[in-house]
Amino acid sequence: MTEVADTLEQQVWDFVFAYDAAYGRAAQTVGLSAAQACLLEHLTGGSRSMGELAADLLCDASNVTQLAARLEARGLVSRAPDPTDRRIRQVSITPAGRDVQRAMRRSFDFPAERLGRLTAPEQRQLSELLARVLATGTS
């Protein structure tokens, strides 16, 4: 039996740890690092510039250069100059990239398996709690 008096902070830590581990494992099954998978994920909504990706991933632009280069070498993303501003390089996901992404999501069983343990009302409850926790307003 596990500790009953487990503190909330500890639980959150364990949850994040398990989530990260599962994400890394899922990425690995399709031959990606967690960072690469993360970048790919940010392209699902359409193309983004290198700078936007750096902001998304909270990292240096030069880091994005390397990540994108590795993904491009595998044909998972493509980089094209923006027609309106030739400084900008628009990164977009290729069909092959979408395939890898789908495979990755399929093997990322954490949400389905873990969150699936909760009933629909419980999931709604959790969603509301997370919404409060994540709210942008500090007020």
Place this chain on the structure above:
Amino acid sequence: MTEVADTLEQQVWDFVFAYDAAYGRAAQTVGLSAAQACLLEHLTGGSRSMGELAADLLCDASNVTQLAARLEARGLVSRAPDPTDRRIRQVSITPAGRDVQRAMRRSFDFPAERLGRLTAPEQRQLSELLARVLATGTS
């Protein structure tokens, strides 16, 4: 305003992302990497062997060797041979290590600030939901 129809999976992702980022920032304020802070965290309950740490952190033993070496070089941990089995190296946190750890926890404001937005009953609710999600039994 943010999307109302935000899916639970997306919220969980955002939560984990924010948590990880906050943890990394907190570690940085005391001059540690996230991995180093994580190792230090696993020594709060007493000394642990290199192998145990590798199992805790889900990584290779040789990785722990390096992490511990860097922490030892800063005087934050100490490695001593186990008297009962001279193959084993027991790693324990030093007083200086505890100081750093305390400082790190103080600047890790995510739990206090974010989870603090919830009322006590809500926190209890969240704790129960997480307990269900984290339960070890697969049944």
Place this chain on the structure above:
DNA sequence: CACCGATGCTTGAGTGAGTCAACCATTCCC
């Protein structure tokens, strides 16, 4: 007791992630 396999850890080599400073190219604006 001698041997041999298993265990615990370290070393060395190699890759990826990530940062920083310096550097081109382009764009914006006076």
Place this chain on the structure above:
DNA sequence: GGGAATGGTTGACTCACTCAAGCATCGGTG
């Protein structure tokens, strides 16, 4: 047109992490 600002890349560097090899120790079996 000239200069500052912006977007990206390059190079040099450190750390995280993995794998294969190696060394020391422990444990059991003959």
